[in-house]
Amino acid sequence: GAGVSQSPRYKVTKRGQDVALRCDPISGHVSLYWYRQALGQGPEFLTYFNYEAQQDKSGLPNDRFSAERPEGSISTLTIQRTEQRDSAMYRCASSLNTISGANVLTFGAGSRLTVL
Amino acid sequence: AQKITQTQPGMFVQEKEAVTLDCTYDTSDQSYGLFWYKQPSSGEMIFLIYQGSYDEQNATEGRYSLNFQKARKSANLVISASQLGDSAMYFCAMREGPGNYGQNFVFGPGTRLSVLP
Numbered sequence: 500g501a502g503v504s505q506s507p508r509y510k511v512t513k514r515g516q517d518v519a520l521r522c523d524p525i526s527g528h529v530s531l532y533w534y535r536q537a538l539g540q541g542p543e544f545l546t547y548f549n550y551e552a553q554q555d556k557s558g559l560p561n562d563r564f565s566a567e568r569p570e571g572s573i574s575t576l577t578i579q580r581t582e583q584r585d586s587a588m589y590r591c592a593s594s595l596n597t598i599s600g601a602n603v604l605t606f607g608a609g610s611r612l613t614v615l
Numbered sequence: 616a617q618k619i620t621q622t623q624p625g626m627f628v629q630e631k632e633a634v635t636l637d638c639t640y641d642t643s644d645q646s647y648g649l650f651w652y653k654q655p656s657s658g659e660m661i662f663l664i665y666q667g668s669y670d671e672q673n674a675t676e677g678r679y680s681l682n683f684q685k686a687r688k689s690a691n692l693v694i695s696a697s698q699l700g701d702s703a704m705y706f707c708a709m710r711e712g713p714g715n716y717g718q719n720f721v722f723g724p725g726t727r728l729s730v731l732p
Contacts, residue, residue: 532720541619541706541722542660555719590660592720601648601665602710604720609658 501525503607505591511613512581520576520610524593531574532592532604533566542590548574549596581614588612618642619707619723626728628697635682636692636726638707644668648710649690651681654725655703663705666690697730704728 504523512518524531530549534542544558550571559565563581568574578585588611592604620639628634640649651663666674666681674681682691694701707723 534722539704539725539727541724544719544721547719588658592660601650601667603650603662603665604660604708605662606660 503591503593503605505589505607505610507610508608509611509613511615513615514582515580517577517579518581518612520578520589520591520612522574522576522591522593522607524572524574524591525595525605526572527595528593528605529596530594530602531568532594533574533576534590534592536588536590536609538588545576578612581612583614586612586614617723618711618721619709621707621723621726623726624724626726627731628694628728629731630699631696633693633695634697634728636694636705636707636728638690638692638723640688640690640707640709642688642709642711644711649681649683650708650710650720651679651690651692652706652708652722653701653703654706655700660706664692694728699730699732702728702730 506521532547533545536542546556546566548568551568563579566576588609590609592606594602594604618641647668649666653661664674664676664679666683673683678695680693704725706725710720711718
């Protein structure tokens with residue numbers, strides 16, 4: 500697609516429910532990143548993929564969080580047994596990864612999760 | 616340890632004046648990239664400027680320039696002729712390693728810039 504697409508844009512759920520957040524990166528972009536951003540703070544790294552391989556998941560807060568990118572394109576971030584502290588904006592970004600050039604991250608609009 | 620430090624939580628600047636937003640970074644890699652992003656109140660993340668660790672010249676993009684001091688590990692953003700529309704959060708970010716390997720990007724805590732009329 501023309502940009503990075505995230506869905507849903509807004510998700511309200513009850514504590515204890517599972518949620519799945521989807522990211523559709525720019526077509527052809529090799530790397531896909533997930534960040535969490537609290538209001539007034541910088542994006543906090545969660546995990547990233549090159550193609551379908553998860554390269555680094557050190558930022559995932561605990562084992563309730565997982566992510567996959569099975570075909571090297573669309574990615575899903577899943578949060579199991581949600582807690583109120585999981586409420587945040589979840590942002591996805593992708594980059595092309597050429598040999599030369601900046602390989603800038605292009606961000607999606609984000610999915611705002613509210614856990615009641 | 617924090618990889619990106621932005622020591623100014625908030626900054627004010629008069630319209631039409633220049634402003635410098637500070638960023639220091641920590642890495643042991645020889646190849647890395649430094650980025651600045653703008654986040655207005657609408658929430659989108661807008662890429663502004665990039666500096667590669669091997670670039671000898673400071674990057675410039677219109678009214679934005681990056682004051683890159685490698686030995687001091689600083690990458691300050693300079694905005695010239697500030698405009699009211701520059702009011703936003705500004706984030707410094709670093710990619711460790713060459714870009715074609717898709718390394719991790721880390722972001723700083725941000726600086727909120729307010730431009731006064």
